[in-house]
Amino acid sequence: GAGVSQSPSNKVTEKGKDVELRCDPISGHTALYWYRQSLGQGLEFLIYFQGNSAPDKSGLPSDRFSAERTGGSVSTLTIQRTQQEDSAVYLCASSLVGSRGLPFTGELFFGEGSRLTVL
Amino acid sequence: QQQVKQSPQSLIVQKGGISIINCAYENTAFDYFPWYQQFPGKGPALLIAIRPDVSEKKEGRFTISFNKSAKQFSLHIMDSQPGDSATYFCAASMDSNYQLIWGAGTKLIIKP
Numbered sequence: 357g358a359g360v361s362q363s364p365s366n367k368v369t370e371k372g373k374d375v376e377l378r379c380d381p382i383s384g385h386t387a388l389y390w391y392r393q394s395l396g397q398g399l400e401f402l403i404y405f406q407g408n409s410a411p412d413k414s415g416l417p418s419d420r421f422s423a424e425r426t427g428g429s430v431s432t433l434t435i436q437r438t439q440q441e442d443s444a445v446y447l448c449a450s451s452l453v454g455s456r457g458l459p460f461t462g463e464l465f466f467g468e469g470s471r472l473t474v475l
Numbered sequence: 476q477q478q479v480k481q482s483p484q485s486l487i488v489q490k491g492g493i494s495i496i497n498c499a500y501e502n503t504a505f506d507y508f509p510w511y512q513q514f515p516g517k518g519p520a521l522l523i524a525i526r527p528d529v530s531e532k533k534e535g536r537f538t539i540s541f542n543k544s545a546k547q548f549s550l551h552i553m554d555s556q557p558g559d560s561a562t563y564f565c566a567a568s569m570d571s572n573y574q575l576i577w578g579a580g581t582k583l584i585i586k587p
Contacts, residue, residue: 360518387573398579399519399564406573447518451573463509464575466518 358382360467362448368473369438377433377470381450388431389464390423391447399447405431438474445469477502479567481578489586494552496581498565501546505567509575510539510550513562522563523550555585 361380369375381388390402401415405425416422420438425431435442449464480499488494498508509524525532525539525548532539538551552559565578 396582399577401574401577404573412574449518463521463524464511464519466520468516468518 360448360450360465362446362467362470364470365468366471366473368475370475371440372437374434374436375438375472377435377446377448377472379431379433379448379450379467381429381431381448382465383429385450385452385465386428387451387453388425389449389451390431390433391449392417392444393447393469394444402433402446435472438472440474443472443474445471477576479565479576479578481565481581483581484579485582485584487584487586488552488555490555490557492555492585494555494559494583494585495549496563496565496583497547497549498567498578499545499547500567500576502567502569502576503546504569505576507568508539508541508548509566509568510537511564511566513564513580515561519564552583555583557585557587559583560585 360382363378367375386407388405392400392402403410403416403423404412407428408425420436423433447466447469449466451464482497506527510522511519512522513519523534523537523539525541527543530541536553541548563581566575568575
């Protein structure tokens with residue numbers, strides 16, 4: 357597709373259940389980011405991928421959160437044993453470059469997000 | 476050192492007026508300063524960006540003013556329109572670094 361695609365757009369789950377959120381970045385974009393945005397709040401960095409590796413996982417809130425990326429393309433963010441405080445919009449972004457040694461343009465292309473509600 | 480401080484948190488401007496959002500940073504190694512615009516239910520999108528070799532960049536009604544000595548940069552929206560109502564985020568980064576440091580965001584409302 358032309359842009360970053362995220363699914364599902366909305367997910368309602370019960371506390372304690374596991375959820376998977378998917379991100380399909382722009383073709384050819386090697387860098388991929390996950391952010392979390394609580395209602396009316398700013399962007400909280402979760403994890404960064406360069407290709408299939410994740411050199412920066414520093415923003416993952418707990419060990420209930422994990423992410424992977426396969427084939428240098430699709431990424432999945434998994435939240436285990438969801439809690440009510442996990443309710444937020446999870447945004448994925450991709451970028452053409454981002455590896456050390458190459459200029460970083462700063463242009464991230466965001467998807468529309470996956471809104472997660474934990475009851 | 477890594478923070479970007481954005482103000483105000485919210486802003487109401489009459490149609491046709493000038494909207495001004497300010498950001499300040501500490502890390503002098505930052506060399507790229509983008510502004511993103513986010514509409515409700517959408518992801519942020521790059522609006523305009525500046526590098527510190529210039530003091531101002533203009534694209535249509537949107538202007539970034541950059542003050543390197545004060546370590547501040549601002550977004551000016553001239554002739555503000557109701558369609559400009561959105562949340563605006565400033566950010567900063569360094570070449571050769573993947574990470575964007577984000578401001579907290581400003582919710583802008585343009586009253587008709």
